[in-house]
Amino acid sequence: MSTPPASVPAGKSLFSLQRRERLMEELRAHGAITVRGIAAKLGVSELTIRRDVNILADEGLVSRVHGGATLRSPLDRSAAARPASNSYSIGMVVPSLDYYWPQVISGARAEAEEQNLRILVRGSAYDAADNRRQVQALLDTQNIDGLIVAPDMTGEHGRELLRWLNTLPIPVVLAERRPPAEVPAHRLEWVATDHSFGAGMAVRHLWQEGHRQIGCLTDSASPTSPHVVRGWRQALAAMKIPLEGSVHEDSATQGPGGRAEHFDHVLELCRVTGTTAMLVHSDTQAVAFVQHCVDRGLQVPGDMAVVGYDDEVAYLAEPAISAVRPPKQYVGKVAVQLMAARLAEGRQRPVHRVGLNPDLILRDSSVGAPRVPAAGLLQETL
Amino acid sequence: MSTPPASVPAGKSLFSLQRRERLMEELRAHGAITVRGIAAKLGVSELTIRRDVNILADEGLVSRVHGGATLRSPLDRSAAARPASNSYSIGMVVPSLDYYWPQVISGARAEAEEQNLRILVRGSAYDAADNRRQVQALLDTQNIDGLIVAPDMTGEHGRELLRWLNTLPIPVVLAERRPPAEVPAHRLEWVATDHSFGAGMAVRHLWQEGHRQIGCLTDSASPTSPHVVRGWRQALAAMKIPLEGSVHEDSATQGPGGRAEHFDHVLELCRVTGTTAMLVHSDTQAVAFVQHCVDRGLQVPGDMAVVGYDDEVAYLAEPAISAVRPPKQYVGKVAVQLMAARLAEGRQRPVHRVGLNPDLILRDSSVGAPRVPAAGLLQETL
């Protein structure tokens, strides 16, 4: 097909593997092939093609029919009895074993049990080199049939890591990561929370409570942050709140004064701009922020409404903090589902990419109108 | 179905497995078949069809009736009836019953069978008002537990329709549609092909074949078109092909001269800009375009390489056209999976949004370097 219909393939004959690849190509193009036709086209004997077809059929890639082969059809009951060999092992590499990820792992474990799969979990640092080391270790020492991983994607190292993952001989599912469009990671599947949707949900909630200046406090050290910021911005735009007048601070860039000083700085900004509500990424930080507000004599939510992001510890604070809760269990669950389906169906299954919407859990820190509805007036004077 | 109802399938006959698959498709599309009708349509004897029906009936996939067959009916207790449990009904409203959607429906039906669900399909026009009418009809007359729909999303009517769908008391899954971010359709789940990825894949393929000016011919009447154009643009940017020098025409805006004149116009533009390859949306149009090129004495792929988009009829052209093939069966399959999981798990399950990557099927119309590699030079002089 792609080569001219040379009955004698110029000089070099194909290796069997290439031939089978060709055969699959032909099959994808036409849906079916005849042994005779392919044998003539590739310049080999029909028996050879038959043997190839048998091999491919054993792998479940094609269905054998009298006279040729077709793409695997569900009507083909030949390999229906497969549940015996169902015991695959999946490697899982996550960047933390105490924050956020335990729940993801738990969801994955539960689903793996359901599907009769084994899962091997390894912790890693938030950095591409260590990600790769951990993955390599799994590949070397265990007999991994698939990989679920949440790699560091920042910088050139991150992109290089993605390219490497894309070339692994086993299926790979990314958890809570979406490769940027410019990296040709066409084989990588992923499942990720739509954090930008979650942030937007929080902003809309605060708006409905009466807030008209809504700030955002993030931690750019986390890969989640950019998405939260994007969602916050989009929501502001949708509510027609001008971006210039809005507080956006990042705790990774805090000065030498440490956290307390940085929070004071944030509160000062809020005072100046009339900001009465904050979306705080990582609810750990939200807890600290609320504590700081209370220490400074501000009422939460009266003077400062707070919505946290992640919902790991938000319920522990006093007052309890409203938080966006990513469906962590489901991230793990879906990752395993994607992997199981991929292992069962093989390459013919198209690459799946799943986004999950988070929930907004309302607690005390954000319900009730701001004590100074003048904030609305203040905005109007801008 | 997608192939014309050729009473005599020119030359090429189907394998038995394909025939049975065809039969099941026909069955899913119409609910019942007659032996005589199918035999005529497939160009085989009635006896052969009867044998096929017997085989399928033995596997419990169809119910035999005098004169033909129907989809497996619960009334048929010829074989061990399945453990009939929660039998939900799903409504499905699609904008076309001849192009693209039959395969989506077929995939949905197959999965529904697996999950023991009932599906009721309705065709609709490509317009929001009729979409709503069809959905309403399903809601009123049938007892629908869930809805799969591919609505028209253009304009204010489209947004209004989405808002309405979002408030329905039953779960809704969109097929091949992604609601724009600004519509608060937070309950709507969807599954859609990543057309922009597919277009990018096609462009990268053409680049690798040696083309340096790659144009795009679309039909903006289709909801798919914008995504194809976006993918084409992104890919051009990634290959550093300037957008201004590239041919981008839309057949919906063609002048009064009709198609032929428009194609001449496109070819003239290609000549002027040194464009040697075109990505053509809707492979129906690609077939016509290739035909036109051949009529005008251009070699395909030598003078003009073509990749179509959709892969409905691309293989019928002469030369056979390479095409991006959306995983239509899987779109239907995943839609039903999402619906089944939603019906089983209820509200606690987070909203899922699934993207699927299409395949690139290589045929004759795009493989082989351009005859005038000077195109590269021409670009360098720009």
Place this chain on the structure above:
DNA sequence: CTTCTTTTGTTCGACTGTGATCGTTTCAGA
């Protein structure tokens, strides 16, 4: 270089899928 292993080709009897014939069964209308 030899020897072993893997891959490919040839022959030929067995087998499968399809269609024609024809007697039997089922259906629909009177």
Place this chain on the structure above:
DNA sequence: TCTGAAACGATCACAGTCGAACAAAAGAAG
């Protein structure tokens, strides 16, 4: 209930495909 038309399936025949056994060729290892 009867009756004619249609559908059905058992049987046979034929063409074409399949695979076992063996032989030959091409690499790989020593």
